[in-house]
Amino acid sequence: MSTRKPSSKELPIGAVVTKSSMEYETGDWGVMKPQTDLEKCTQCTLCHYFCPEGAITMNDDGYPEVINKYCKGCGICAEECPVKCIEMVRTK
Amino acid sequence: MSEKQTLMGMNGDESVAYATKQVNPDVVAAYPITPQTIIVEKLSEYVADGEVDYEYVAVESEHSALSNCVGASAAGARAFTATAANGLALMWEITFIASGLRLPIVMAIVNRSLGGPINIHNDHSDSMGARDSGWIQIHCENSQEVYDASITAWRMAEHPDVLLPIMVCLDGFTLSHTMENVLTLPDKVVSDFVGEREFITVKGHMGETELRLNPDVPLTFGPVDLQDYYFEHKLHQIDAMKQALKVIPEVDAEYAKISGRSYDLLHPYRMEDAEVAVLGLGSTMGTVKYTVDQLRDEGVKAGLVKMRVFRPFPSSDLVDALKDIPAVGVLDKSLSLGAPGGPLFEETMATLYHLPKKPLIANYIHGLGGRDTGPQLIRGVFESLLEIKDKGEIGDPMNYVGARP
Amino acid sequence: MSELNLKQASRKPEGLAAGHRLCAGCGHSIVVRMILKATRGPTIATSATGCLEVATSIMPYSSWNIPWIHNAFENAAATASGIESAWQAQRKRGKGPLAKYETLDVIAFAGDGGTYDIGLQALSGALERGHDFTYVLLDNEAYMNTGIQRSGGTPFAAATTTSPAGSVIPGKKEWKKPIDDIVIAHGIPYVATLNPAWPMDVMRKSRTAFEVEGPAFLHAFIGCPRGWRYPMEKTISLSRLATQTCLFPLYECTLEEGRPVYKLSGPSAAIARRPASKKPVEEYLVSQGRFRHLFRPEKRDDLIDSIQAWVDQKWEILLEKAGV
Numbered sequence: 001m002s003t004r005k006p007s008s009k010e011l012p013i014g015a016v017v018t019k020s021s022m023e024y025e026t027g028d029w030g031v032m033k034p035q036t037d038l039e040k041c042t043q044c045t046l047c048h049y050f051c052p053e054g055a056i057t058m059n060d061d062g063y064p065e066v067i068n069k070y071c072k073g074c075g076i077c078a079e080e081c082p083v084k085c086i087e088m089v090r091t092k
Numbered sequence: 093m094s095e096k097q098t099l100m101g102m103n104g105d106e107s108v109a110y111a112t113k114q115v116n117p118d119v120v121a122a123y124p125i126t127p128q129t130i131i132v133e134k135l136s137e138y139v140a141d142g143e144v145d146y147e148y149v150a151v152e153s154e155h156s157a158l159s160n161c162v163g164a165s166a167a168g169a170r171a172f173t174a175t176a177a178n179g180l181a182l183m184w185e186i187t188f189i190a191s192g193l194r195l196p197i198v199m200a201i202v203n204r205s206l207g208g209p210i211n212i213h214n215d216h217s218d219s220m221g222a223r224d225s226g227w228i229q230i231h232c233e234n235s236q237e238v239y240d241a242s243i244t245a246w247r248m249a250e251h252p253d254v255l256l257p258i259m260v261c262l263d264g265f266t267l268s269h270t271m272e273n274v275l276t277l278p279d280k281v282v283s284d285f286v287g288e289r290e291f292i293t294v295k296g297h298m299g300e301t302e303l304r305l306n307p308d309v310p311l312t313f314g315p316v317d318l319q320d321y322y323f324e325h326k327l328h329q330i331d332a333m334k335q336a337l338k339v340i341p342e343v344d345a346e347y348a349k350i351s352g353r354s355y356d357l358l359h360p361y362r363m364e365d366a367e368v369a370v371l372g373l374g375s376t377m378g379t380v381k382y383t384v385d386q387l388r389d390e391g392v393k394a395g396l397v398k399m400r401v402f403r404p405f406p407s408s409d410l411v412d413a414l415k416d417i418p419a420v421g422v423l424d425k426s427l428s429l430g431a432p433g434g435p436l437f438e439e440t441m442a443t444l445y446h447l448p449k450k451p452l453i454a455n456y457i458h459g460l461g462g463r464d465t466g467p468q469l470i471r472g473v474f475e476s477l478l479e480i481k482d483k484g485e486i487g488d489p490m491n492y493v494g495a496r497p
Numbered sequence: 498m499s500e501l502n503l504k505q506a507s508r509k510p511e512g513l514a515a516g517h518r519l520c521a522g523c524g525h526s527i528v529v530r531m532i533l534k535a536t537r538g539p540t541i542a543t544s545a546t547g548c549l550e551v552a553t554s555i556m557p558y559s560s561w562n563i564p565w566i567h568n569a570f571e572n573a574a575a576t577a578s579g580i581e582s583a584w585q586a587q588r589k590r591g592k593g594p595l596a597k598y599e600t601l602d603v604i605a606f607a608g609d610g611g612t613y614d615i616g617l618q619a620l621s622g623a624l625e626r627g628h629d630f631t632y633v634l635l636d637n638e639a640y641m642n643t644g645i646q647r648s649g650g651t652p653f654a655a656a657t658t659t660s661p662a663g664s665v666i667p668g669k670k671e672w673k674k675p676i677d678d679i680v681i682a683h684g685i686p687y688v689a690t691l692n693p694a695w696p697m698d699v700m701r702k703s704r705t706a707f708e709v710e711g712p713a714f715l716h717a718f719i720g721c722p723r724g725w726r727y728p729m730e731k732t733i734s735l736s737r738l739a740t741q742t743c744l745f746p747l748y749e750c751t752l753e754e755g756r757p758v759y760k761l762s763g764p765s766a767a768i769a770r771r772p773a774s775k776k777p778v779e780e781y782l783v784s785q786g787r788f789r790h791l792f793r794p795e796k797r798d799d800l801i802d803s804i805q806a807w808v809d810q811k812w813e814i815l816l817e818k819a820g821v
């Protein structure tokens with residue numbers, strides 16, 4: 001990733017934003033990451049809704065997938081999964 | 093060739109309202125305040141009588157009036173508001189946001205002194221207080237100028253090289269409530285002249301799009317703009333002000349073709365061989381003209397420079413107009429308390445400072461809180477300038493015209 | 498709308514993208530993501546100054562996948578009313594960039610500071626004028642963005658940096674301002690409370706708010722691990738407890754023939770049916786650092802009791818209004 005900041009000429013008029021925050025990875029904020037045991041998962045989707053980061057997407061098979069590069073390790077998903085199939089594990 | 097025009101008897105406020113009706117913006121959001129009230133009354137009357145189809149938003153404060161305009165303008169609408177004095181002061185926060193987000197809002201300022209103590213009459217303390225907010229400022233001498241500027245302002249503000257909000261300033265009561273003859277263009281001519289609002293294209297975080305809140309290609313307006321970006325965005329605004337110095341005369345020239353009335357950033361009057369001259373803004377300039385004519389009849393080489401566009405400041409025109417004049421008096425209708433002089437005086441001094449040979453410049457503060465500045469007082473200004481010219485020096489440059497010491 | 502079930506909506510693209518800089522465990526993005534899943538189509542949003550605004554729009558990054566504008570702190574409702582007016586004018590004229598949209602969901606997001614305090618005037622004005630927009634109060638009960646200062650929405654006895662729990666004064670001295678009552682008194686068509694612990698309820702109410710003609714007001718409960726001092730994984734369970742104790746009841750208020758009609762939502766209706774299931778407010782208080790001084794160094798039963806009495810009374814009044 002280049003660190004050179006755009007010149008004023010390169011920036012759009014109106015001070016509008018130029019990049020999606022999807023380019024800003026917040027995954028290194030936390031030390032814990034969720035690990036899912038999909039055997040037990042009932043596909044209830046709650047973890048998807050409760051994740052503050054939108055870091056859990058539901059895949060085509062209806063199972064949750066954690067996007068680690070955004071997960072801040074808050075542990076809400078593990079706390080709230082009704083069947084306790086998510087566990088927080090230390091990664092750092 | 094100019095269009096056929098209708099002579100109407102209108103005061104300054106009515107001239108704003110009538111021009112705005114002809115422009116027919118999308119959104120008008122305003123809050124009443126003396127001496128601007130006639131504008132909002134007229135603009136809501138037009139709605140009540142079905143003569144226009146803009147959305148009239150009767151907001152609960154001036155702060156919301158301009159906030160509403162910011163939302164509307166960012167969404168791609170033409171948005172208009174009008175205020176005065178404390179109303180503008182209440183909007184102050186949002187004036188910077190409107191210009192910083194490059195929203196071409198048009199706002200009539202019916203100049204009135206700022207409390208306190210409270211005073212409803214005219215001076216320029218309100219718009220001068222907003223001089224650093226990034227708005228273009230046009231100061232009108234009479235209702236004809238008010239009418240014309242209320243039309244041309246849209247084209248200036250929305251020009252792709254400019255994209256800045258505009259204040260059309262008219263003196264409270266002196267203009268706002270005084271009936272004058274105003275030549276007006278046919279509706280169709282006005283709407284053809286202003287056309288539709290156009291948008292520049294920018295590349296935002298979700299792709300290329302017109303610069304507006306576009307549900308199809310979203311943009312993010314008004315981000316947190318910290319030390320690593322804010323400054324560059326200010327450079328954009330600096331450039332826009334420079335561009336406005338070019339665009340304003342272009343729009344005025346185009347308007348002159350349909351109206352037969354031409355305007356300058358700065359209007360010199362009988363300056364050819366002038367030895368003493370007055371520089372100022374607004375309705376007082378009518379009185380100065382009258383006095384200049386009298387003095388000329390008496391053989392005094394007096395002249396006037398009327399500044400119509402105060403922001404962007406027409407520096408090079410000002411240099412051209414004043415560089416060879418021995419003594420210049422700057423008329424300020426507002427104070428910058430604790431400063432070396434009034435705002436117009438200070439900026440004139442700064443502009444002329446680099447000249448190898450420069451005029452002697454004195455500052456005449458006048459008209460505060462609506463104090464009448466008649467021809468006698470203006471004559472006094474010229475007399476004092478003649479004395480300065482003869483002596484070749486200025487003692488205290490500050491003069492308070494018409495105030496009881 | 499068929500897409501409004503948990504499975505379908507989970508597939509809907511996010512309105513608020515990942516990579517925002519809200520604190521880990523923050524309630525804001527949980528609620529905002531749910532609300533944006535309920536939009537009908539074309540949407541424009543504005544945010545008042547606050548945590549959500551700052552954390553989602555730090556130049557050059559934006560988390561907003563919908564058109565979004567930040568104007569200032571106190572004027573979210575006025576800004577939204579301008580957006581709505583632009584759309585109304587252009588739709589009426591059949592001219593201008595917004596003219597083509599049959600519906601436009603205009604949303605104003607503001608925090609408790611931006612609503613109870615500095616933004617109340619603009620909100621009241623916009624409600625009175627009847628703009629067709631949805632105002633979302635994201636209530637985390639203090640000015641968190643500036644470092645946890647008390648607002649009109651901060652509850653009684655909560656410690657903040659400007660209502661500290663001192664040796665003489667035990668936290669905030671005033672009760673929470675009745676913002677929902679104030680809003681309902683404007684006679685707007687739709688008011689509802691939202692709790693992220695019940696995602697389907699949040700999305701259903703949000704959809705109703707967008708569909709209703711005229712102003713709608715959504716009051717969302719936003720847990721703040723940092724400002725309230727609780728472990729970040731507890732945001733949802735603590736929010737749930739707020740409703741289970743009746744501190745933050747879930748209900749809707751619609752307008753029928755000029756009268757406000759209150760209806761309790763699922764979890765609160767269940768408590769109304771089985772009053773014994775109502776949990777004591779102490780359970781909610783004890784889990785948060787901002788109320789720690791009510792338990793240590795000695796337990797302040799007097800204060801806890803008065804909070805319980807306040808909650809009970811508000812709940813009873815709500816039950817009466819809901820005809821339960």
Ligand code: SF4
Pocket residue numbers: 033034050051052053054055056066070071072073074075076077078
């Ligand atoms: S730990 Fe928190 S941030 Fe990470 S996936 Fe779970 S809910 Fe999302």
Ligand code: SF4
Pocket residue numbers: 036040041042043044045046047048064080081082083084085086
């Ligand atoms: S909350 Fe648990 S059961 Fe529900 S989808 Fe997520 S992992 Fe599966």
